[in-house]
Amino acid sequence: MSQDTLDDAYANAAYIPGADAFPLRWAETAAAFREGMSEAGAAELNIPYGPSARQRFDLFLPEGTAKGLLVFVHGGYWLRFDKSYWSGFAAGAVQAGWAVAMPSYDLCPDVSIADITQQIAHMIPVAADMVAGPIVLVGHSAGGHLVARMCVPGVLPETVAERVVRVMPISPVADLRPLLRTSMNDAFKLDLAAAEAESPALMVPREGIAVVVWVGAEERPVFLEQAAALAEAWGCPCVIDPGKHHFDVVDGMAEVGSRMLARLLPDL
Template sequence: MGYDNLNKDEIEALNVQYLPSRTVSNMADYKENAGIRSARAREEGLGHIDVVYGSSSLQTVDIFPAAATGAPVFIFIHGGYWRGWDKALYSEIAPVFNNAGATVVLPNYDLCPAVTIPDIVDQMRQALKWIYENISDYNGDPDLLFLSGHSAGGHLTGMMMATDWAEQYGMPANLLKGASPLSGLFDIMPHRYTDLQDDIHLTKEEALANSPQNLELHCACPVICAVGGGESGSFLRQSQDFTEKCRKAELSCEYMALRTDNHFDITNRLHDPDDPLVLAILRQMGL
């Protein structure tokens, strides 16, 4: 799709396609309920909260260690369109993955408009480097890193898959042993024209350089590309296109369109140990 000279109606159509607030009337309920469950998980668990990985106040991770050493590590990046939400909303996933034998890491990052999307991508690279170098202190195996994220977190997951870890950071080329972007945004060019642009200030050059759909994938890991079956045609297409890209790169990639899920139903699954999405991710991790 070309985006030059969009009229008012075409811009509004993009907003409807990409902004869940336009189509999920009870969006606030999902956030409130996840927050309640996550607060309970932090109260009951043994998490290390706000561990610093970078220089700014939001460059922190929450870590929920597995009971045994040498555990696979499940890293989950929150969404919020690069401008909102917080890792604290996803503590609820820790008991499920801990009980299965994984260490869980939830990273935060600075938010637009205080920073740009390229800044956030760089912060996530810093976070993964820190996790690789330090996760053994939390019963995690640095050679078993599995990355997931939702929405903007799915975008960031894709960007980590497109990072040349060996060339840029002197780290193992196969840093990621598995990836599972959920409702990901792999071509971010449309957001130069949605209402998000007021906060993200995305340039054309930044959109091209930070869209995983346009970039070479440097990973060699299996992928689960999941999206809510009830999401907009644009969200479905983005996950379908990225699945095709992964397969063309000869990656094993499972595409999951989950029933009639909306944009928030899909992450609502992650606190249920018997959910098909959770079970697929655990299988990817060998658990």
């Protein structure tokens, strides 16, 4: 498959009507959510977890004692976005009684994908020290890759890894090898060894973590293939969400009664 063909295969916005409006909508909803949570004294913003300016996370707290910690890791092909776009997607879990941490991280080409993996692995213990109880990890697209990487033994500190009970990679990129032949690799600078070393679909997850892969039925075929590959490799369920594309597949995180949250937090 040629570079142009692969670039098209991994292009989401070109195949989503009104794609340009989604980031603005996310950002507006996120700002309103942060303002409301801050006014209620239920938000701690820009908590540092590393030395760079982007290594910060926001923590949103429920009423009363949190049932545990949910970490949501955003996507954007490791190239774009930050936590400020995604705050609104904490709403469902917060209403369900969970504390939600949302990190930013450094982006390619300033750092490598492996560096970003390590940043998220450093962030989760900082948030875990602030909230007791079980830990649930959720990530969208590149964030789906990152939370899947957290399932691999040796990535998180053992005391933190033992608390991780459920992980949901949403529309993840689980096998990075195809990206070697895309124009995005000009920023990723992956070679085959690096791509393999960052591909959860080529790895074995830690025992005791319930993993559910989630993907939209209307996504680009490669994302359906990526989701299926991770689910097959890890022997876990893959939920194909009817009518959802790459940009709205994550909407269920904002709705306390959604199918997504019912699957993610059914008995916790």
